Amino acid sequence: MMTKYGLILSTCVLGFALVQSDAAADWPQWRGSADLGSVATGNYPSELDDQTLRWKAPLPGKGCSTPIEVDHTLYVTAPSDGVDALVAIDWSGKQQWLTKFGPEVKGKHRNGSGSNASPVSDGDAIFVYFKSGTLAAVELDGTVRWQTNLVDRFGKDTLYWDHGTSPVLTKQHVVFARMHNGESWLAAFDKQTGKIAWKEARNYQTPRECDHGYSTPLVIEHQGKESLLVWGAQHLTIHDAQDGRVVWSCGDFNPDSNQLWPVVASPVLVGDMAVVAFGRNDKGAPRLYGIRIDGSGDVTDTNHEWFRDDISTFVPSPVAYNGNVYLVRDRGEVECLDPATGKTIWSDAFPKNRNSYYASPTIAAGKLYAAREDGVVFVADVADGDFRLLSENDLKESVIGSPVPVENRIFIRGEKHLFCFSAK
Template sequence: MNRYGDILLTFVLGIALVPSNADADWPRWRGPQDQGSVAAGTYPSELNAQTLRWKAPLPGKGCSTPIVVDQNVYVTAPTDGIDSVLAFDWSGNQKWNTKFGPEVKGKHRNGSGSNASPVSDGEAVYVYFKSGTLAAVELDGTVRWQTNLVDRFGKDTLYWDHGTSPVLTKRSVVFARMHNGESWLAAFDKQSGQLIWKEARNYETPRECDHGYSTPLVIEHQGRESLLVWGAEHLTVHDALDGRVTWTCGDFNPDGNQLWPVVASPVVVDDMAVVAFGRNDKGAPRLYGIRMDGSGDVTDTNHVWFRDDISTFVPSPVAYNGNVYLVRDRGEVECIDPASGKTVWSDALPKNRNSYYASPTIAAGKLYAAREDGVVFVADVADNEFELLSENDLQESVIGSPVPIQDHLFVRGEKHLFCFSSK
């Protein structure tokens, strides 16, 4: 995705590599299983002229990750200073460009007004922009509805650019704002855009620790469709029907450290949430394993393991084949057992002064990690070990996460959308 990480979790079937199956899509930032990975397929070991299938120009700088639905690629970007969402077909031809209101530009060098990634239920594409525009767009580019959350609920007070992406429940599109001030989750009817519920989510924290850039996960909890939200030093579960809190876990910053915003989103494997916190970029990493059972306040019972030697600040973890993988901010790579938090193996990508803002992706045993300067590394991690396969310079900044689906790898650069395939 974008600079900040966003992750979701919906319990769905595994990925099938046939276009007629909905699970062949990549309908949201971290894919159909919300873990940033696909299990099967054939994906390129190098991203070069031989594997490049097409390269489509983008109209402006955006940092969101594209999504893929029914062999169509959707991505947000500014067009002549206007927020917009674009659709490309499987051959890289632009099908349509739907525009909204004026862009609000990003403040960070790796930020933009189009940080949030689109999400789709196969019937519409839902988008959000820093300007506050939240919209539902039909698959032919027609706007179903739009509203502006800044106009309705006030400006965000985030120190950096927004990072949270919208998520979908069975009925609603849900957006979270976590910042200094009134924090909340809000659910809007997917068909009409009508506000269904808005739930306050406010916690007293040290300075900037209430700033959140992560994305909620849609999960099943205690047999009910729910939302898992990480931010303001709390992991919370909300009922998808009305937003009420049904489960909460705190105690992530007992020393009261300041300037620890939440950027990386958690990943859930079985009943364990792996939560990255702290400032890995400043030598203060924190990584937690939180058991997802129970109800009410589980702070005293559900902290299973904790590490203060490894974590990640911006790139979100990826889950694959029962393990969790971290590509840390300076390129260190760690494979851990989510049940115990123990390291399975550790390695590192080549050292460089540039950092990693994109979240890593794993496709059929190949790890794709994009550095901010546009160098994308491919490594083999299939056999619980690390082997670097290639280093590929796309010649433009890459902040969005690589998207593997149906034997194709899509990479969104600052100026182009790339499609690679070894077939």
């Protein structure tokens, strides 16, 4: 049976969509229904201030995940009274319910938490993951359909920092990836029962910490089949969604064997080109790759289309909009690229500041929203082939989650509140 978002999640990205369809206005996963981080149309605010603030809803605890939206309800993970929880907030900013799970495992990094992973929905249920290891399916009324603990079942993760990978949905399964120093794997669980469907090992020998992965897989179509695109441990791989087996792989991302290069930013797919950020842009060692997603087997020698060592991003993931790819780099530099060639179309920057960018940027109808870790959110016009700063907005609390655009509203999750803004 094809659920409401089964269709979206298996066609928008599965067809290598260039632009997200705005007909499905919901935002059912971290980077939107097409995994692009953008919407093409709408009337979104140029400023985020008292005049455009519709409401702000208090959150029960610190979390760094991005909210999702389904049928005018926002779902966000956060700790509550020392336990992992999922909160439902309606279109007017009122809490509808709060569902609790097991004890919270707090984050280690100042910008981390036990609720880093973003929820995902197929329109029938909400699926969540926490640092504690809890993976759960929750009905739209807040009832727990099932829950399990992946740490208890498969051991603790050995990530140096807090987990960052979010679960994703295929037609039948909720899929989660663990990439760390030790046994790494990709596993699928039945959406209705939570029963494990398959678990595929994903182990590569890498220099120290290069096997640590915080990125989120993409659900795509590859050679006519529903598949999963996974980035981490210096390899980009495609897995058959039915059984998890590797059907395509590309390596050679670190020929000099540099150490301490974990994967944080997730790739973005435009047409048949995956734009892959690697290296340490935050430490003067950027790497950016264009990889063609075609063929089968080991394509390392044939599918590296372009490479740059002058620009990249370490934490914020790229966003795709109108066929181009945009980077908001770790210290606020902004780059617009042609994904086919990797060439810069234009570059600019937000005002300099000692704080960095951890949230991934979002583009809504030509407006670029970028949140700095200290809670300053910038809005820039990128609709006309260049960059024009529109506003600088201080939300007065840390922002690590990505802005979410839905039906002319921008939702931003701060450390203490969920904010809703709309045009004047």
